[in-house]
Amino acid sequence: MKASVFIATSLDGYIARLDGSLDWLPGDDVEEHGFTEFFASVDALVIGRKTFETVLTFGQWAYGTKPVIVLTSHPGAVIPPPGAVCEAMDASPAEVVARLSSLGIEHIYVDGGITIQRFLAAGLIQRVIITRIPVLIGSGVPLFGHLSSDIRFEHVKTQAYNSGLVQSEYRVVA
Amino acid sequence: MKASVFIATSLDGYIARLDGSLDWLPGDDVEEHGFTEFFASVDALVIGRKTFETVLTFGQWAYGTKPVIVLTSHPGAVIPPPGAVCEAMDASPAEVVARLSSLGIEHIYVDGGITIQRFLAAGLIQRVIITRIPVLIGSGVPLFGHLSSDIRFEHVKTQAYNSGLVQSEYRVVA
Numbered sequence: 540m541k542a543s544v545f546i547a548t549s550l551d552g553y554i555a556r557l558d559g560s561l562d563w564l565p566g567d568d569v570e571e572h573g574f575t576e577f578f579a580s581v582d583a584l585v586i587g588r589k590t591f592e593t594v595l596t597f598g599q600w601a602y603g604t605k606p607v608i609v610l611t612s613h614p615g616a617v618i619p620p621p622g623a624v625c626e627a628m629d630a631s632p633a634e635v636v637a638r639l640s641s642l643g644i645e646h647i648y649v650d651g652g653i654t655i656q657r658f659l660a661a662g663l664i665q666r667v668i669i670t671r672i673p674v675l676i677g678s679g680v681p682l683f684g685h686l687s688s689d690i691r692f693e694h695v696k697t698q699a700y701n702s703g704l705v706q707s708e709y710r711v712v713a
Numbered sequence: 714m715k716a717s718v719f720i721a722t723s724l725d726g727y728i729a730r731l732d733g734s735l736d737w738l739p740g741d742d743v744e745e746h747g748f749t750e751f752f753a754s755v756d757a758l759v760i761g762r763k764t765f766e767t768v769l770t771f772g773q774w775a776y777g778t779k780p781v782i783v784l785t786s787h788p789g790a791v792i793p794p795p796g797a798v799c800e801a802m803d804a805s806p807a808e809v810v811a812r813l814s815s816l817g818i819e820h821i822y823v824d825g826g827i828t829i830q831r832f833l834a835a836g837l838i839q840r841v842i843i844t845r846i847p848v849l850i851g852s853g854v855p856l857f858g859h860l861s862s863d864i865r866f867e868h869v870k871t872q873a874y875n876s877g878l879v880q881s882e883y884r885v886v887a
Contacts, residue, residue: 550843550866550883551857552726563863659849669724673868673883675833677860683725686851689737692724694847694877703868705881709724709847 540640542585542647543666544655545577546682547704550671553679554652559593563676569702572670578605581648585610585635585658590651591617591625606644608635610654632661656684664711667692673703714814716759716821717840718829719751720856721878724845727853728826733767737850743876746844752779755822759784759809759832764825765791765799780818782809784828806835830858838885841866847877 547564548554555561584602586594588611594601600623607625609617619625628635639647649658658664669682692709699705721738722728729735758776760768762785768775774797781799783791791801802809813821823832832838843856866883873879 551855671881673866675857675860675864675866677858677863681725683849684851686849689851690849692847692849692877694873694879697871697873697879699868699871699881703866705868705871705879707845707873707879 540636540645540647541665542636542649542658542663543577543581543668544649544664545574545668545670546650546655547670547672548682549674549676549679551675551677551679552682553676554682555593555680556676557679559589559680561593563674564672565702565704569704570700572698572700572704572706573668577668578648581605581646582644583608583639584648584650585639585654586649587611587651587654588613588617588627590654595620608639610635610657632658632663636663652680652682652684655682659683659690659711660686662711662713666695666708666710668706668708670704670706673705714810714819714821715839716810716823716832716837717751717755717842718823718838719748719842719844720824720829721844721846722856723848723850723853725849725851725853726856727850728856729767729854730850731853733763733854735767737848738846739876739878743878744874746872746874746878746880747842751842752822755779755820756818757782757813757820758822758824759813759828760823761785761825761828762787762791762801764828769794782813784809784831806832806837810837826854826856826858829856833857833864833885834860836885836887840869840882840884842880842882844878844880847879 583606614627617627691712695708757780788801793799865886869882
């Protein structure tokens with residue numbers, strides 16, 4: 540099974556302000572930058588509870604009928620919205636991967652700062668696509684976190700968009 | 714006067730490990746990525762005391778006869794090596810810019826984490842060239858720091874190198 544990250548960060552590496560706000564992200568008028576194609580390529584999502592709660596505030600459930608695993612130490616507190624294919628689990632990255640593999644899932648989309656950090660630290664991410672927004676926000680929720688050893692990446696490709704977004708795709712070096 | 718930053722960071726935004734070490738940077742066999750041309754375009758450098766001390770460990774003085782200002786609260790403790798055109802100052806970014814402008818300096822190279830952060834926060838950087846090394850080091854000295862308000866950038870260009878380095882140039886939006 541393959542796990543990918545597709546995420547936007549500020550130039551100073553944050554994925555949200557400290558209060559979770561995303562007002563610094565470009566609006567809906569920004570050009571498509573590959574998300575639709577990426578999303579179509581994944582079989583399931585694995586997100587953290589905070590991302591789940593942020594997504595709930597968007598109104599319409601963002602993930603359609605794509606299976607979504609919400610990682611949380613309190614699975615009973617996660618109430619999926621009507622129509623969502625969504626299950627809460629209290630599990631390690633390795634357990635999630637084993638479980639989803641056994642269901643025939645081949646490609647997962649791992650999202651949310653802490654969840655991405657846990658999967659990276661466990662060596663369970665194969666591909667990272669980072670889109671840099673040209674702004675410094677000074678503080679916030681960091682994409683990356685502490686590691687017990689370096690993780691090397693191999694650069695696959697980089698594309699700059701007219702809006703100023705710069706998207707780089709990397710493979711994690713095993 | 715124009716002030717530029719030209720710096721390499723890890724993918725997680727660090728310019729050095731916590732102990733100052735740069736062992737995660739690619740070695741001398743990496744292709745030239747514009748530093749020689751950039752360095753030729755600057756009239757003077759402004760660096761912090763920590764960068765000054767790191768540069769001293771390189772053996773040969775890295776800046777030739779280019780004028781170098783070392784910012785420090787203890788100017789008397791900075792002993793320039795023989796041949797260096799180097800002066801220590803206890804001054805704010807605005808004072809440094811005023812002083813260098815009065816000497817006819819037109820383009821400065823601002824280097825070192827804290828010094829870059831102080832100049833950015835003071836609105837005295839016009840251009841930032843960041844070269845991302847494809848590695849996560851997990852902790853270290855961050856390039857960017859806290860800000861009292863967002864700083865927006867305009868993307869100028871991005872180039873990917875065969876070694877996996879990705880270099881983006883930005884103009885600071887006034």
